[in-house]
Amino acid sequence: MTSPIYYNGQEYERRTSNDSLKGYLLATAASGAVLAPLPWLGMPFQKQLIKEMPNNREYKDAFFKALDISGLKEKGVNIVEAQKVLGAPPEYALGRNACYIPSAKQVLINTDKISCAGLHELGHAMNDLMSKYGVKYLAKMRGAGYAIAGLMEYFAIFSRTKPKGAPRSFTDVIEDNCGKIAFWAMLPVVIEEAIASYRGIKLAKKAGLAEPLVKNMKKLLGKALLTYGGRAVLGGLAVYASRKVMDYFTRPKEINY
């Protein structure tokens, strides 16, 4: 047996490197299992996006009208047709995705296919360029949110677990709460997406989009939000699961005689 460790007069047994390896393998497997439904979460959105394509003429009309009346043009926002840009990512050119690029003030989209998604992207542009109350900063936290959530997985798996009764350092506290932190780090993204959708729908109405199509848009954007919300929840749970498994295999055990 290896030499025991002591905290507050309590004796603990060190765990072996074999335990750590087992923990690592099972923790990554657990995290993978929790994240497995992720591609499936985005399916309802993708399906409806394709279903809305026959209505694109109306959406496209509303999209360009919305661009005019929103004041975004004056702020320097321009639309880049992904299908006409050489080397644009295929999912954008084919009309499977669209995005707003804040640094370039550009909406990258195929307006011949998915103008309904474009209205949501105009919502992002408004968040970036025309918002009060710090909504702008939610968008800026996007990158940091993803980075922190990723870092928490690292904390869950590679940190060294101390016995339960041991004094806690700053990194121990992070380690103990890594699942929650991963979830909270993703929340700004979810909130900013919701506000972009809300603004996109408001713009669509102002631009005169027919009521049944406004309804469809609400459904579509609701499904998109479900994807983001689901990602935050599953991301947090995956980190939590990894941490629990690592805990089980690497936390020193109390020795009581």
Ligand SMILES: [Zn+2]
């Ligand atoms: Zn979005």
